[in-house]
Amino acid sequence: MQRRTLLTAATFAAALAGTGLAAHAADVVKIPCVCEMSGAGAVSGTNYHDGAMLAVKEINAAGGILGRQIVMDTYDTQTDPQVSRALVQKAIDSGAYAIMGTVYSGSTIVNMMVAQRAGVPQFTGSEAPNITERNNPYIFRTSSGAQKGVPALTAYFKDQLHVTKIAVEWVNNDFGKGGHDVFRKEMKRVGIDVVADVPSEQGQVDFSSDVSKIKQSGAQAVFVYLNEEEDARFLKEAKKQGLKAPLVGEVTLTGQKVIDLAGGAAEGAFAHVGLATSAPVPSIEAFVAKFRKAYGRDTDHNGIKGYIGVYAIKYATEMIGKFDRKALASKMHGLTLDVKKYPGMLLTTSWDKTGELSRESFMTEVKNGKQVVIGTVPAN
Amino acid sequence: MSQFLQVLLSGLSTGSIYALAAIGFTLVWQAAQTVNFAQGEFVMLPAFFVLIGIHWLHMPLWLALIFGLIVAVIVLGLLFKKLIVEPMLPNGGLPLIIATMALSILLKEGTKQFYGAEAQPYPSLFPQTTLHMDGAVVSVQDLLNLVVSLTIVVALTLFLNRTRTGRCMQATAQNPAVAEILGVNTKRMVLYTFLINAALAALASFLISPVYLAKFSNGETLGLVAFIAAIVGGFNQIRGALAGGLLIGVLDNLTATYVTTEYRAALPLVLLIVIILWRPQGLLGTSEGRKV
Amino acid sequence: MSAGTPVLSVRDMSKSFGAIHAVQGVSFDVMPGEILGLIGPNGSGKSTLFNCILGQLTPNSGRVEVNGQSVSGRRACDLNRLGVGRTFQQLSVFPQMSVLDNIILAGQEHRGTMLGRLFGAPDAGLTADADQMIRFFRLDHLRDTMAGALSYGQQKLVDAAMAFMAGPSLVLLDEPAGGVNLTMLANLKERLVAYNREHGTSFVVIEHNMEFVMSLCTRIIVLAEGRIIAEGAPDEIRSNQTVIDAYLGG
Amino acid sequence: MLELKDLHGGYGKITILNGVNFVIPKASITTVIGPNGAGKSTVFKAIFGLLNIHSGQVLLDGQDVTRASPAQMIGHGVTYVPQGRNVIPQLSVWHNLELGGITSPDQARVRARMEEVMDQFPMLRQRRNQKAIELSGGQQKQLEIARALLLDPRLILIDEPSIGLSPNLVQEVFATLIRLRDQGVTVLMVEQNAKAALAMSDYGLVLELGQTRMHDRAETLLADPRVGHLFLGGHIEEG
Amino acid sequence: MRRPGKPVLLGLGLVALALAPVGQTDYILYILSSWLVFAIAAVGLNLTLGYAGQISLAQASFMGIGAYTVALLTLAGVPWLVAMPAGVLLCFLVGLALGFPALRVQGHFLAFVTLAFNTLFFLVARNEDWLTGGPYGLSGMPRPDFWLFNTDPNLPFYYFTLIVFVISSALMWGIVRSPWGRAFKALRENPIRAESLGLDTRRITLLAFAIGSAYAGLAGAMFSPLVQYIEPGSFSFVQSLRVLLMVVVGGSGFFFGPVLGAAVVILLPEFLRFTEGYYLMIYATMVILLMVFCPSGLIGLGQRLRDRFRPGRELRGDMKQGAQL
Secondary structure, eight states: HHHHHHHHHHHHHHHHHHHTTTOOOOTTTOOOOOOOOOSTTTTHHHHHHHHHHHHHHHHHEEEEEEEETTEOOOOEOOTTTTHHHHHHHHHHHHHHEEEEEEEHHHHHHHHHHHHHTTTTTTTEEEOGGGGGGOOOTTEEEESSOOOHHHHHHHHIIIIOOOOEEEEEEESSSSSHHHHHHHHHHHHHHTOEEEEEEEEEEEOOOHHHHHHHHHHTTTOSSEEOOOOOOHHHHHHHHHHTTTTTTTTTEETTTTTTHHHHHHHHGTTTTTTEEEEOOSSOOOHHHHHHHHHHHSSSSSSOHHHHHHHHHHHHHHHHHHHTSOHHHHHHHHHHHOEOTTTTTTTGGSSSSSOOTTOOEEEEEEEEEEEEEEEEEEEOOOOO | OHHHHHHHHHHHHHHHHHHHHHHHHHHHHHHHHOOOTTHHHHHHHHHHHHHIIISOOOOOOOHHHHHHHHHIIIIIIIIIIIIIIHHHHHGHHHHHHHHHHHHHHHHHHHHHHHSSSSSSSOSSSSOEEEETTTEEEEHHHHHHHHHHHHHHHHHHHHHHHHHHHHHHHHHHHOOHHHHHOOOOOOHHHHHHHHHHHHHHHHHHHHHHHHHHHTTTTHHHHHHHHHHHHHHHHTTTOOHHHHHHHHHHHHHHEEEEEEEETTTTTTHHHHHHHHHHHOTOOSSOOOOOOSSO | OOOSSSEEEEEEEEEEETTEEEEEEEEEEEOOOOEEEEEEEESSHHOOOOOOOOTTTTTTTEEEETEEEEEETOOOOHHTTTTTEEEEESSOOOSSHHHHHHHHHHHTTTOOOOOHHHSOOTTTTTTHHHHHHHHHHTOOTTTSBBBBSSHHHHHHHHHHHHHHHHHSSEEEEETTTOOOOHHHHHHHHHHHHHHHHHOOOOOOOEEEEEEHHHHHHHHHHEEEETTEEEOOOOOHHHOOHHHHHHHHHE | EEEEEEEEEETEEEEEEEEEEEOOHHHHHHEOOTTSSSSSHHHHHHTTTTSSSEEEEEEEEEOOOOOOOHHHHOOOHEEEOOOSSSSSSBBBHHHHHHTTTOSOOOOOHHHHHHHHHHHHHHHHHTTTSSSGGGHHHHHHHHHHHHHHHOOOOSEEEEEOOTTOOOOHHHHHHHHHHHHHTTTOOOOEEEEHHHHHHHOOOOOOEEEEEEEEEEEEEHHHHOHHHHHHHHHHHHOOOOE | OOOTHHHHHHHHHHHHHTTTTTTHHHHHHHHHHHHHHHHHHHHHHHHIIIOOOOOOOOOHHHHHHHHHHHHHHHTTOOHHHHHHHHHHHHHHHHHHHHHHHHHHOOOHHHHHHHHHHHHHHHHHHHHHHHHHHHHGEEEEEOOETTEEEOOOHHHHHHHHHHHHHHHHHHHHHHHHHHHHHHHHHHHOOOOOHHHHHHHHHHHHHHHHHHHHHHHHHHHHHHHHHHHEEEEGGGHHHHHHHHHOOOOOHHOOSSSHHHHHHHHHHHHHHHHHGGGGGGGGHHHHHHHHHHHHTTTTHHHHHHHHHHHHHHHSSSSOOSSSSSSSS
16 A cells, blocks of 8 residues: 555656756746636637737847847646646746736736745736735736726716616626626716626526516616626627617627627627727737737737736836846836837836726727727726 | 516526436436436537538538537447447446546547637527517527427437337336347447437537537536436436426526526525435436436 | 243234235244244245344334344344344345454444444454454455455355354344355354354244255244244144145145 | 257356256246256346356257347247346336337237237237336236247247236236147246146256256156155255 | 555655655645645545545535635634634534435435535635625635744645644544444445444444545645635535545545545646646546546556556455445
8 A cells, every 4th residue: 555655755756857947047038927728718818828929929039138038938727726826836936037927817816925925026917906905016917907997987877878777797706796896886986876786607608587687677778797708698698688778898898709709799889998909009900910910810908918018027127127026026116108118018008006007998889790999098 | 577488488498408418418327327427518519510510621501510410429429438438337337427527628628629718609500580479589599499409309209209219228228138138239229329319419519509609618517407407307207307407497597587696506406405305216207226 | 131031022013015915914933042944935025024123124013022122113223233133135245345354343333332433443352253253154264355255155154254243142044045055055054053052142044945944943934925824843844735835836 | 949958157257057958849838946046047048148158058949049149049039038027117018018029120020919919918908008117017927928929939938927926817827828838839937836837837847056957747746756855955866 | 454564665655755845846845735735635535435435526615614714714813723623623514414415315316416515515605705705715814833833935834734634644544444444334335234233324424424524624724724815616516526536546445545646636737737738638538548447546556457466365346336326
């Protein structure tokens, strides 16, 4: 029976051998990407990773950061928070200068503590409000959190749609709950009555009771805060049941993926998008084209997040003139990168003391099967 | 009232597709005493066979559907039986269960690897029109899903009861020893069962994917719901699995509408526990001669 | 236990399954040290009677007393603690435990309290007793073998040894000779008789093998269609025309 | 008609048959008797291809059918009615009956035979649409026997037909078997109810410990005190 | 079982475990610690399933109960040494309750009841956010500090995990060697015979669940300070399957089976990472092949190989009797 113990020891030996990759080469800088390449978050994670990789290639072709080539290793979290924690640790052990990822908030919440402890700046794609509420000096967003995005919609509901009764349909996980909680707070603040509050399961397929409840509630508008596939299913069901109230989302609802999946049902949906791949901004149009050329497919906003994250690291590092993690983190706080001087940012972007990000954002609508920007919301 | 009708009809439509998966599960259980933990993936996968037919082999939809059905029957029926179930049956139930769990990972990851992690739009089989009935809106797709599923169930029941092969299959499932002494080729009958299971899963896949969209992770919830439906209805009865599927579909919607949305997933589970403890043979099942 | 109290007393036992009356008003006593044979054609109700006595079936009516104490409705494990051992018709060892472990298990539940057993010796202090029992059944060379790897007849011996391990006052043997070859059978019978003589344990034996029953038992009860049709010493039964008719049909 | 030559066999590693030898003539009834565990039922399973045969031969009209599968045995005109309940519980009586001829390519003939068989067992006709599980034990046994007759077998192996049957039904079953014999069918039967069975049989066969101990005309065996002795203890001395 | 050098091998194994973290990165320390934590849960399930033959698909929910209890208590300032027994005791009691269905149903049905229990636990953990933090989960649980031994850095935490693992394994060793262990096996192999030998099978069935669950609770109590963040998804049904996989792949019913199985389930995917997207597929295929060719798991495979060279020992055989579904 004790053979097993020996075997275990052998396992260790192999484990030791496997970690010989901490080799330091002076002419490279390690910026690993820890993200969701498989599991529920694979779509977002893959785009984030590919966007970041695109920036890495460009920067390396142009001579790297301070003359050093970037090495970006990929660590797949399987959309599992525990795995992501282990992998952030692994990335740090390998000598990371900064870390890209993760995208899913549930993972980021766990692994940001590891990066904080090691003092490694981390550029996350997550949008849950609580990430920047923890006084973690090493976490930075690559798109604004839901607590910034949702209030941008408040004015739209109040001043443009003039609604007094509203419904919210949200996915009952950490992502959806974050948006939902901010939304409830905002509606309370401006005095709009939330008449239907409908949580749904991740991966839910039958939205008939959800739509039917919203229909019965007499809501004049619906705030939809779901993942892409559920967005599409919800839109289809809403169209089927003839739900007339305008459907307004944050980020995902008017994305190209949702439009493809929902077919005609996405027509007329609105969304506030922090970063829209369809924004009528030349820099973003150019990025979208580059991405398509490099990968043969379209990206969603996560591709932009990854892209600008790597560029932000480059610009801030060049400002401090050396590879110093601590200095990088403190430089990022309160930093504004103007797109005219720093074209890799695509849009002028600033970070505050908590790592929260602020920049111009967009109101979009689905028209003729395309996401169209119908207005911009200034940076706050 | 119109709301009730609305959710009822939607529930029936979704439930009818659960029923198809549950029936396949039931058949395999009867024929081989096998619980297939990859049943959800069996429903997920055939939609991708169809997409391969359409996108890679440039087939028209109808041909792609036939192609998908055939590939599903070969891969999920024949190969599953020959390569996994058959060599493992003598090893008892637990290793087989673990193997089907591993198979579900393999199918999921394989699909993701070869077709991508994103959900894929899937062509509708039926027109996207709606009917208005007493204030409720019913899509033609929902109605036809229900009709097609029920037709399949009726056809299957007729096949099992009205044809010689069907009755041989029943004999094999109910009493393999007797079937054997009557000269029935019991091995072949068990194989037929696996083929039918694969075909049912494929049909469920074709019906469900226009709504569910084709995604590698679709099987996760579906498999579980199919089990629950099969158990609630009665492990050893086709009509039990049908009733179980419809019941779960409807109850899920009614709970979400009138009781609780947060705990909508809990109701089928509570039902499952109550049924197992109170009536292990299921609502419509008859107690099996075999020991469980 | 006075010599006058029967070890087992069955009164007016009846059991029916639907319209079939498997056992109808059977009464009998087993006295200390007695070996009682219970025979009868297939379907005569022997097994049903056995199961009713052992609490595996709930009889429609009737009473069972062990050493003067009513045990109706008791669970099998309680019955065992009251001193009733049994063997099974089908093979009934623990196949993936060694012979020694099989035998120790049979005794350990009679030692101390449940918690005491958790903290006490791993063998519950039974190794010596178990070894003695193993020697008694001449299984010494198989002591550490997995019981499932034994031959059919050897497993029957282990089954019997387990029934005796707790020092019962009564053992019910359900077809002990079934499927056992002649040499092994002679061994088994001789061991049973020896055990009976040494410990005064009473046996009730269900058995089809007439030679075995006739030579082992001191008294025989013949059941047919759920009733006792004859009772007496083996020689009386052997020549009883009613019994011959019941067995050969007619 | 049927000949077993020194047949050895069993389940897995347990050997039950230790050399069974007999020849039974055509159009006769032979009853196999012997104590429990003597291997009576096992002999049937060995003939019908349901057992590991270690050595020896089964000959049917001189043709070697050792280790033929059940389906092949049916093709050779042999049917088997095992001990216990052997109907398909959820199928109707009619469909259960039909299963007896399920392997036949000539289904029209099967239909015709079903009518004939139901003439012999009128109860089956009355209950043709009932589920088999709803029949009483005796009725189920009749159904099984009827099912075994469907393909005009040459040889019927029937194991303990009288278990669970009332005495008058037993007489009926025996009468059916006699009628079959008169029609030229060979019957091989295992029966606990030895006296009655031997009384209606042509031959008797005594098995003990997996070996043939006696094989003689039925009335000879009936008159033999050793038979009674065998059942009530003691051995049959060799010879 | 009498083999020379058994204590020597055991000692070597312990030394290997003690030396394993020397010179290792934090990542490896974390992976090793999480292996030991899951091994505790798997050792518990091995008692329920491997020894007593009762299938349970709810092991992750008991890890969850233990983890949430410890998280809530330690966040409220209760020391870990007090919080841990509370979590373990709660799991023991809930496990006792979950054992009751096992008195009525077995096999697949029991599997489904426990599966349903696990999913219900998940729903409660997610929906009752006043207690559990809902989908956000709970974070920032402190790692225990024992005066001179502060486990906050990863290295001491590994040793802390190792100590807990060794103590709990030793306790389990004591249980399976005691008459209880024999009773559990008897329950697996032949409950009716066991009952007829005076064994109270009801009580022993409930205990099999309760003890197995208490071990999961202990694993949860370790998981909480290890990850310092818990959320409902960490204790979903899929995680129970992982623990089951550990037990069966390692060798259900063998004492060290689940420890090895946990190593395979947690460490093997890490080794296979170089195959990138294919690693889960390779992993799944390996599990299927193992189940087809050696259903008694890796330890069974090892024994089978050894028996080739050293004939005359009895094989444990397959799990036909007890742990059958």
